[in-house]
Amino acid sequence: MTVDPSLILRLAGRGDGVTADGRHVPLAAPGDSIGADGTIFAGPHHQTPPCRHYPRCGGCQLQHVDDDSYAKFLRDRVAAALTAQKLPVPDILEPHLSPPNSRRRATLKAMRLGGSVLVGFNEGRSHKLVDVRQCTILHPALFALVAPLRKLMGQLLGRRSLATIQLTLADQGADVLISGVEADGLEAHDALHEFAATNRIARLTLDEGHGPEDRWAPEPVTITLGGVPVPLPHASFLQATKEGEDALVQSVQQILEGASDVADLFAGLGTFALALAPGSHVLAVEAARDPILALRRAANLRQLPLICDHRDLYRRPLTVQDLKPFAGVVIDPPRAGAEEQAKTLAQSDVSVIAYVSCNPQSFARDMQILGSGGYHLQWVRPVGQFRWSTHTELVARISR
Numbered sequence: 001m002t003v004d005p006s007l008i009l010r011l012a013g014r015g016d017g018v019t020a021d022g023r024h025v026p027l028a029a030p031g032d033s034i035g036a037d038g039t040i041f042a043g044p045h046h047q048t049p050p051c052r053h054y055p056r057c058g059g060c061q062l063q064h065v066d067d068d069s070y071a072k073f074l075r076d077r078v079a080a081a082l083t084a085q086k087l088p089v090p091d092i093l094e095p096h097l098s099p100p101n102s103r104r105r106a107t108l109k110a111m112r113l114g115g116s117v118l119v120g121f122n123e124g125r126s127h128k129l130v131d132v133r134q135c136t137i138l139h140p141a142l143f144a145l146v147a148p149l150r151k152l153m154g155q156l157l158g159r160r161s162l163a164t165i166q167l168t169l170a171d172q173g174a175d176v177l178i179s180g181v182e183a184d185g186l187e188a189h190d191a192l193h194e195f196a197a198t199n200r201i202a203r204l205t206l207d208e209g210h211g212p213e214d215r216w217a218p219e220p221v222t223i224t225l226g227g228v229p230v231p232l233p234h235a236s237f238l239q240a241t242k243e244g245e246d247a248l249v250q251s252v253q254q255i256l257e258g259a260s261d262v263a264d265l266f267a268g269l270g271t272f273a274l275a276l277a278p279g280s281h282v283l284a285v286e287a288a289r290d291p292i293l294a295l296r297r298a299a300n301l302r303q304l305p306l307i308c309d310h311r312d313l314y315r316r317p318l319t320v321q322d323l324k325p326f327a328g329v330v331i332d333p334p335r336a337g338a339e340e341q342a343k344t345l346a347q348s349d350v351s352v353i354a355y356v357s358c359n360p361q362s363f364a365r366d367m368q369i370l371g372s373g374g375y376h377l378q379w380v381r382p383v384g385q386f387r388w389s390t391h392t393e394l395v396a397r398i399s400r
């Protein structure tokens with residue numbers, strides 16, 4: 001059977017459609033066909049992008065692609081990374097896709113342009129800002145703050161400054177951290193107070209270049225993980241959506257079921273440690289001081305069987321000896337992966353590993369190291385928390 005050379009067969013890593021004869025076509029979906037003049041003729045997997053800022057806004061490159069094709073894209077990213085390391089591709093389970101408007105943490109930018117103030121995301125591969133009037137990914141409780149923030153930034157922004165606004169949805173409501181403005185004086189104080197009170201902000205913090213300073217925090221701010229409220233330090237890592245967190249936790253619990261002693265490496269605020277601790281003894285290891293102290297406080301209050309270790313796993317990975325007590329390990333490193341830790345794990349007796357990754361390439365490299373120590377990759381579940389972006393995450397079951 002001959003294939004039409006102008007038919008889009010797949011999506012490349014950066015999201016372009018790829019024709020049967022190998023051309024890369026931006027904004028094309030699998031099943032589209034490409035006319036001689038470059039016109040895209042929409043096929044069965046081409047959907048109407050739900051956001052008016054598409055395709056300018058850099059956050060969502062794949063809004064023109066339906067869920068079937070998006071899920072296949074995530075699977076293909078994982079398979080391609082494993083194949084590049086010459087590893088066999090295991091069972092790739094149905095991907096988790098977080099629903100629209102579920103993102104509970106995001107970083108916005110704000111600047112003046114002419115007489116107006118823009119608040120939004122960067123355009124794709126550019127420093128220009130898209131002034132967002134609609135957003136199909138942000139949680140409604142966070143998007144509701146964009147217009148009030150535009151007004152506030154009009155009162156605070158200097159003529160040439162570019163401010164960064166980090167939004168996180170905590171148990172008590174929105175946690176807002178603004179950097180890149182100076183807010184001295186009564187007028188600035190009143191503007192901040194009015195914004196916080198009117199919008200029932202949980203905590204409003206300014207970083208004027210000397211570290212975060214709370215300007216409004218009527219009660220302690222927490223994030224509940226595994227049913228346990230944990231004090232939320234400024235700018236902490238949190239899985240991007242609650243639905244993504246639930247999918248990851250469920251898979252990790254399934255992988256480590258029955259393991260009585262578990263190490264949670266790169267533990268953050270304890271997303272996995274707190275979900276596992278009621279049934280297992282857990283050692284949580286994390287390099288950032290504030291989150292590991294917050295986790296220790298929360299776990300101690302509940303008298304959970306959880307020990308916290310403040311430790312840099314790049315410089316001092318757990319040794320083979322350190323790993324001896326553990327039947328299971330959950331490891332969730334930053335984008336760079338965990339090469340040094342994978343080397344000692346490869347020599348250890350740990351029988352099952354739940355590997356959570358936000359970068360299929362570094363995951364595949366670490367899997368190669370674990371494989372050389374006798375571990376097998378049993379299955380991978382891709383995770384699409386950053387819906388409609390090319391950012392691919394995963395959770396994998398690895399065992400001896």
Ligand SMILES: C[S@@+](CC[C@H](N)C(=O)[O-])C[C@H]1O[C@@H](n2cnc3c(N)ncnc32)[C@H](O)[C@@H]1O
Nearest residue numbers: 266267268271286287288312313314332333334
């Ligand atoms: C992807 S996050 C995962 C956090 C946590 N597992 C969760 O799901 O919320 C990676 C974590 O690794 C921590 N980290 C970064 N470099 C580290 C290092 N060298 N040693 C230990 N932890 C590190 C970060 O502070 C962050 O909390």
